[in-house]
Amino acid sequence: MQTTKLNADSILPLTCTRSGTCCFGKAVMLNPWEIVCFSVAKKITPREFRDLYCDFGGIQLIFNGKENKKGQKSCSQYIPDFGCSVHEGRPLACRLYPLGRQIQFDKAEYIYEGTDFPCLTDCADVLNLPKMSVGKYLKGQKAELFENAQDAYLQVMQNIADIGFELFLDSGLAASGDTKTLQTWRILGQETPELLALRIGKEWMDALMIPEINEDNPIAFAQKHNDLLLLKAQEQFGNISTLEELHNASVLMIALALHLAKGLGADTKGISEHWIATAKSFGSKE
Structure with missing residues (x-):
């Protein structure tokens, strides 16, 4: 699939509507430090979080919650009509969404898949909200x-x-x-x-x-x-x-x-x- 490359100054409709549509049907991968962050937010041990909410030994977050209209299940940490139950502990994939991050030749680049901005598929009302730069968005997401x-x-x-x-x-x-x-x-x-x-x-x-x-x-x-x-x-x-x-x-x-x-x-x-x-x-x- 074609990818669109971005830089910190790229201006996009990144102001979130907080509708929760991005919490369904995703593959959220995890590293060991992210499991710890999740466990702190959940107030359980990393082992307990891994065993309860992760697949394949801990590298992927389980999506086994309520289904949306498309039949996609929500993240195990998503609460309907509330949102993420461990928002402060969310991993990089969630902090970056709808952006991705790839490293080539020791340089990180931000991308999104396809030519059309992903949020416009399910959250077209973001067009009515202020746009912001990629850099400002990542700072607000505390992604560093x-x-x-x-x-x-x-x-x-x-x-x-x-x-x-x-x-x-x-x-x-x-x-x-x-x-x-x-x-x-x-x-x-x-x-x-x-x-x-x-x-x-x-x-x-x-x-x-x-x-x-x-x-x-x-x-x-x-x-x-x-x-x-x-x-x-x-x-x-x-x-x-x-x-x-x-x-x-x-x-x-x-x-x-x-x-x-x-x-x-x-x-x-x-x-x-x-x-x-x-x-x-x-x-x-x-």
């Missing part, structure tokens, strides 16, 4: 901290993948002539989040999505989380030596990185293909 979290977790994703690369390239596994590891990486990039979560398993899924960290700053939170994940990997894989063990460990790390990528809204198929091409550039085979 959540953008920082998103960017920090993109780095965590890459750091997890780097462990998968080390277990494959630096251990002798790739040099042994192994071909099934890269083949499995390709499968991972195309798997549904449900299958990927099952492959990862509960222990590592909990470590990935609900770390026990007390930190209000999202960048510091992500860094502490990164360190916990690296320590867990070192403890679990530091003494393995057989090719089968190395294969399984490498696949697990790449699965974790791709599952986190799904929660960040990234193109997991494209990422896995890029990682495979990188491994092949070092002489690996598939």
